[in-house]
Structures are given as structure tokens and as C-alpha cells.
Amino acid sequence: MTVYFMDGRTLLATHYCAQGNQATLALTDSAPRRWTFRLSRATGVDPGEGLLVELVLEARPEGLRRIETYRSGKKDDTTVYDFSKSVAGKRLAD
Numbered sequence: 001m002t003v004y005f006m007d008g009r010t011l012l013a014t015h016y017c018a019q020g021n022q023a024t025l026a027l028t029d030s031a032p033r034r035w036t037f038r039l040s041r042a043t044g045v046d047p048g049e050g051l052l053v054e055l056v057l058e059a060r061p062e063g064l065r066r067i068e069t070y071r072s073g074k075k076d077d078t079t080v081y082d083f084s085k086s087v088a089g090k091r092l093a094d
Helices: none
Strands: 002-007 010-016 022-031 034-043 051-060 063-072 075-084
Touching: 010 034, 010 051, 022 051
Parallel strands: none
Antiparallel strands: 002 010, 010 022, 022 034, 034 051, 051 063, 063 075
């Protein structure tokens, strides 16, 4: 689960990971329909555990794209999630 909130003039996102850690990321870049958050601080991180270090949100005509980059040691792993719009349970592309 990720919670977005303002801290003064900075937009932050805290990701409550299933691994048990909490990564707080700050909005570092924004463009029309694209927002990039990068790691600011983290708690509950065990040695060798993956940690969310970058989160990108893209608002696209067909829905939302969420790009997550996790770091474990010196290795990064990126996953892309595409969420499509639907009306009454039917995808708009159908």
C-alpha cells in the first residue's frame, strides 16, 4: 500500500511493503501526466531486503502506469504495472 501526503510544500509517498519495510519517497520530477518519486528515507529495512527506491506514475489515455524500481544490494529490479479504465466491469478497449 502506498500513501501520498504533503509535508510542507513537498509531496511524499510512503510505501508500506509486504516485506515489512516502509520507504518514503519524495516527488523529484514532474511533467504533464508523469510524476517521479525517489527514496528519501526508509525504516524497518533488513539486510539484503529489497527496498522501493523509485516510483513513477504516468497518467495515460488508457489508464494509469505505475513503474516501481526496487534495490537489493547493488541490483535494481523494475516492474511495470498497467491499470486500464473500465466501465461497469468492461475494459474500454474491448
